[in-house]
Amino acid sequence: MGAEGQMRSRLERAAEGYDSLIIAGDANVAYFTGCYCPGSALVYSSGSATLLVPALEYYKAAELAAGWMDVRPVLRRSTESVDLPGLVRATIPEAAAGLVRGRAAADLGALGRGLAEELAARIPGLADVARRVLDMRSIKGPEEVDAIGEALGITERAMERALSAAREGASDFELAAEFEAEARRRGAERFAFDTLVGVGPNSANPHAIPRGIRISRGDYVVLDGGTVRRGYCSDMTRTLATGDDRLLRAVEAAVEAALDAIRPGVPAREVDAAARRELERWGLSGNFLHGLGHGVGVEVHEPPYLAPGEERALEPGMVVTVEPGAYVRGVGGARIEEMVLVTPGGGRLLNSLRRILRG
Amino acid sequence: MGAEGQMRSRLERAAEGYDSLIIAGDANVAYFTGCYCPGSALVYSSGSATLLVPALEYYKAAELAAGWMDVRPVLRRSTESVDLPGLVRATIPEAAAGLVRGRAAADLGALGRGLAEELAARIPGLADVARRVLDMRSIKGPEEVDAIGEALGITERAMERALSAAREGASDFELAAEFEAEARRRGAERFAFDTLVGVGPNSANPHAIPRGIRISRGDYVVLDGGTVRRGYCSDMTRTLATGDDRLLRAVEAAVEAALDAIRPGVPAREVDAAARRELERWGLSGNFLHGLGHGVGVEVHEPPYLAPGEERALEPGMVVTVEPGAYVRGVGGARIEEMVLVTPGGGRLLNSLRRILRG
Numbered sequence: 047m048g049a050e051g052q053m054r055s056r057l058e059r060a061a062e063g064y065d066s067l068i069i070a071g072d073a074n075v076a077y078f079t080g081c082y083c084p085g086s087a088l089v090y091s092s093g094s095a096t097l098l099v100p101a102l103e104y105y106k107a108a109e110l111a112a113g114w115m116d117v118r119p120v121l122r123r124s125t126e127s128v129d130l131p132g133l134v135r136a137t138i139p140e141a142a143a144g145l146v147r148g149r150a151a152a153d154l155g156a157l158g159r160g161l162a163e164e165l166a167a168r169i170p171g172l173a174d175v176a177r178r179v180l181d182m183r184s185i186k187g188p189e190e191v192d193a194i195g196e197a198l199g200i201t202e203r204a205m206e207r208a209l210s211a212a213r214e215g216a217s218d219f220e221l222a223a224e225f226e227a228e229a230r231r232r233g234a235e236r237f238a239f240d241t242l243v244g245v246g247p248n249s250a251n252p253h254a255i256p257r258g259i260r261i262s263r264g265d266y267v268v269l270d271g272g273t274v275r276r277g278y279c280s281d282m283t284r285t286l287a288t289g290d291d292r293l294l295r296a297v298e299a300a301v302e303a304a305l306d307a308i309r310p311g312v313p314a315r316e317v318d319a320a321a322r323r324e325l326e327r328w329g330l331s332g333n334f335l336h337g338l339g340h341g342v343g344v345e346v347h348e349p350p351y352l353a354p355g356e357e358r359a360l361e362p363g364m365v366v367t368v369e370p371g372a373y374v375r376g377v378g379g380a381r382i383e384e385m386v387l388v389t390p391g392g393g394r395l396l397n398s399l400r401r402i403l404r405g
Numbered sequence: 406m407g408a409e410g411q412m413r414s415r416l417e418r419a420a421e422g423y424d425s426l427i428i429a430g431d432a433n434v435a436y437f438t439g440c441y442c443p444g445s446a447l448v449y450s451s452g453s454a455t456l457l458v459p460a461l462e463y464y465k466a467a468e469l470a471a472g473w474m475d476v477r478p479v480l481r482r483s484t485e486s487v488d489l490p491g492l493v494r495a496t497i498p499e500a501a502a503g504l505v506r507g508r509a510a511a512d513l514g515a516l517g518r519g520l521a522e523e524l525a526a527r528i529p530g531l532a533d534v535a536r537r538v539l540d541m542r543s544i545k546g547p548e549e550v551d552a553i554g555e556a557l558g559i560t561e562r563a564m565e566r567a568l569s570a571a572r573e574g575a576s577d578f579e580l581a582a583e584f585e586a587e588a589r590r591r592g593a594e595r596f597a598f599d600t601l602v603g604v605g606p607n608s609a610n611p612h613a614i615p616r617g618i619r620i621s622r623g624d625y626v627v628l629d630g631g632t633v634r635r636g637y638c639s640d641m642t643r644t645l646a647t648g649d650d651r652l653l654r655a656v657e658a659a660v661e662a663a664l665d666a667i668r669p670g671v672p673a674r675e676v677d678a679a680a681r682r683e684l685e686r687w688g689l690s691g692n693f694l695h696g697l698g699h700g701v702g703v704e705v706h707e708p709p710y711l712a713p714g715e716e717r718a719l720e721p722g723m724v725v726t727v728e729p730g731a732y733v734r735g736v737g738g739a740r741i742e743e744m745v746l747v748t749p750g751g752g753r754l755l756n757s758l759r760r761i762l763r764g
Contacts, residue, residue: 083612102611102695105734159514159521223589230582235614236599252461253442255594336461375464 050114052187053078057090060179065148066091067175068165070138071156073345074179076277081110087138088115089145098141143168151175184341184349185363190278191387194342194365195396197234197280198385200273202399204229205284209403212267212286218243218256221269229273238272238279238346249285250379252336252371264289266378267405272346279346281367283383286403293372293380296328298401300370301382304338304352308368308386308393314356321370322354330372333379339367342385364388365396409473411546412437416449419538424507425450426534427524429497430515432704433538435636440469446497447474448504457500502527510534543700543708544722549637550746553701553724554755556593556639557744559632561758563588564643568762571626571645577602577615580628588632597631597638597705608644609738611695611730623648625737626764631705638705640726642742645762652731652739655687657760659729660741663697663711667727667745667752673715680729681713689731692738698726701744723747724755 056078061067069078070087075097078088083103089096094116099107101119108117121137142165150169154162155176166172186194208225222241229237244254246265254268261267265288272281287294300321307320318338325331337353342365350358352366360366369383385396415437420426428437429446434456437447442462448455453475458466460478467476480496501511501524509528513521514535525531545553567584581600588596603613605624613627620626624647631640646653659680666679677697684690696712701724709717711725719725728742744755 082614100695104694105732106610106612155518157518159516159518162518219589219592223586226589227582227586230578230585230615233578233615233617235616237596240595251465253465255441256589257594258592335463336459373464 049080052189053080053114054095056182057095059182060175061090061151063149064151064173064175066146066150068142068146068150068152068169068172069179070142070161070165071153071176071179073348074153074156074183076344077179077183079107079111079115080277081107082277083107085138087142089142091145091147096145098138139164139168149173153179180349183343185361186343186365186387187363190343191363191365193276193278194280194385197238197273197275197278198282198396200229200232200234200275201271201280201282202397203232204234204273205269205271205282206399208269208271209267209284209286209405212261212269212405214261214263214288217258217260218245218248218254219258221267222256225269225271229271233275234273235276236274238274238281242268242270244268244379247376247378250373250375250377252373252379252381261288266293266380268379268381270381270383277344279342279344280385281342281346281383282385282397282399283369283381284399284401284403285380285382286405287380288405291402291404292328293330293374293378294382294402296325296330296372297370297380297382299328300324301368301384301401304368304370305384305386305393305395308360308366308388310360310362310388310390312360314350314352314358314360315354317360317368318352318354318356321368325370325372328372333372333374334370335373336371339369339383341366360388362388362390408439411548412439412473413454415541416454418541419534420449420510422508423510423532423534425505425509427501427505427509427511427528427531428538429501429520429524430512430535430538432707433512433515433542436538436542436703438470438474439636440466441636442466444497446501448501450504450506455504457497498523498527508532512538539708542702544720545702545724545746546722549702550724552635552637553639553744556597556632556634556637557641557755559588559591559593559634560630560639560641561756562591563593563632564628564630564641565758567628567630568626568643568645568764571620571628571764573620573622573647576617576619577604577607577613578617580626581615584628584630588630592634593632594635595633597633597640601627601629601642603627603738606735606737609732609734609736611732611738611740620647625652625739627738627740629740629742636703638701638703639744640701640705640742641744641756641758642728642740643758643760643762644739644741645764646739647764650761650763651687652689652733652737653741653761655684655689655731656729656739656741658687659683660727660743660760663727663729664743664745664752664754667719667725667747669719669721669747669749671719673709673711673717673719674713676719676727677711677713677715680727684729684731687731692731692733693729694732695730698728698742700725719747721747721749
């Protein structure tokens with residue numbers, strides 16, 4: 047099945063039970079079209095697909111749509127609100143409303159308040175299929191797993207290079223520079239999120255961004271980065287321990303416990319609990335400040351979430367992170383983040399870079 | 406006035422006419438607290454400020470709040486939904502509702518549909534002050550202009566370096582690597598947006614991302630990048646013409662026309678129109694696919710927008726981009742983007758890198 051067949055089959059499934067489907071969340075549009083064109087909307091009705099794009103995305107979308115979608119530039123508010131002569135005919139809600147027939151649904155839950163309300167006001171009885179779309183996205187096909195693997199390969203090589211530059215006196219800015227430059231040279235289309243670098247006490251912040259802190263002997267150094275390739279994200283973390291490595295060994299044990307717990311049918315919360323129990327054994331359960339992991343796909347954070355209270359059962363085809371952390375305020379922290387594909391036989395690790403790094 | 410006095414004065418203005426104020430848009434929280442802690446909410450009531458943060462942002466927020474805000478970890482859904490033992494007491498909407506007194510307002514228009522609805526359901530009569538907050542943000546104080554200038558200085562040096570590497574055979578990935586690495590080494594906290602690099606025909610896409618295209622003689626090369634420093638964004642574009650430079654000269658003339666049009670009291674649309682008229686003289690008005698510019702602050706795109714139909718008058722303290730472009734499908738494009746501070750006397754250019762680059 048080529049890209050077009052695959053996209054059509056996704057649309058059919060998402061539209062099931064409705065005559066028309068509107069997809070307007072940026073990540074959802076990318077999932078259904080292969081086009082990352084922020085501010086666009088896809089209307090699928092009676093078997094035909096129309097992609098409504100801001101004028102400045104028109105050339106790119108027209109190239110990527112490759113004949114199977116009708117691509118139309120439309121007016122978008124704010125900076126792109128330009129009346130491209132002879133081409134721009136309507137706003138996105140207006141154009142979308144004009145294309146729907148019969149019972150219609152949209153990914154309302156994925157939209158900002160303004161757009162969701164405008165669509166709902168123009169299309170009476172508009173149903174919300176945001177949840178259904180997220181459920182579809184959570185199960186990856188082989189070609190999606192390939193793209194994620196390609197992105198992760200880039201991230202692993204870039205992280206290896208950055209960590210090899212992590213010597214005493216190097217700053218968090220320099221580590222980010224090494225990571226990002228190597229990722230770009232290897233073909234990263236964009237970064238999946240702002241690169242996180244925590245050095246010394248700042249590594250106790252799970253969301254540490256570079257501040258100009260230089261590595262001193264004894265520091266933990268946490269590097270969390272992700273790249274996008276062919277529209278799919280990767281996300282991983284490594285910690286370098288330059289002194290005491292107890293926090294690192296603890297989170298490594300928690301990774302192992304989580305990997306052992308992954309198999310189809312297991313509720314997501316149980317994988318989180320397995321890692322949490324391991325950290326409790328190390329006396330660190332109160333130092334694990336976030337959930338264990340999340341799905342990764344066209345978005346870097348998407349369902350399923352591996353966290354307390356998440357009842358959803360794991361299924362083959364899910365790609366999730368496993369990222370236990372232990373953070374000690376004022377001292378430092380450690381986190382290891384792996385990416386895992388759920389298969390019928392259990393979890394298949396997608397990373398290959400080693401986990402315990404001392405320097 | 407120190408940072409605390411400044412933040413309090415902003416809160417007083419935003420809350421005027423209400424007894425309590427909730428700020429929950431990520432960029433707005435950063436504007437009112439100095440803390441970029443996604444997923445947080447600030448509640449201001451009877452002169453006291455409480456910052457509700459996801460557990461994993463707690464250490465960072467507690468450090469930045471520096472005594473004047475009460476910082477509390479709260480439960481957040483998705484990957485951060487962890488019950489941090491003994492600390493996490495409530496969800497953000499629940500905690501916020503418990504803190505408000507009397508007539509309350511929130512930045513509802515800045516929120517996703519789910520959070521906005523949950524807040525409105527818990528707090529009867531909740532008013533929307535999102536517009537008021539954006540209006541406040543559009544006028545920068547001197548310390549904000551300083552931070553923007555610092556970010557822009559980093560971006561200019563990084564762009565200079567990347568463009569010096571833009572020789573025949575170099576790829577768009579390599580240019581992104583050079584730009585980003587130099588920006589990081591000079592202290593970029595994060596990037597304001599995904600770096601755009603358009604080489605050859607791909608430069609006709611205003612939103613071109615790297616694809617592995619190598620520079621050939623005759624190509625236009627467009628590099629559009631931005632960095633964040635002290636929480637404030639920068640955004641600029643340069644085009645290198647390696648052959649014919651007509652598109653570049655046209656957009657340079659359009660920049661000049663726009664700069665001449667900038668002064669307090671002029672409707673934003675007139676500045677856009679000035680640039681558009683200049684491109685019309687070059688026969689390129691149909692090739693300008695977007696608005697002329699946008700405000701820049703804690704977000705890289707914020708009001709005011711310099712675009713057709715935008716009636717808002719320019720005021721001293723606004724920082725805007727001026728970024729005319731000319732795009733010829735299948736051939737290439739050129740764009741120059743400058744940052745400008747509106748002063749009582751007219752527009753003050755914040756950039757210093759030269760505009761016409763041939764190679």
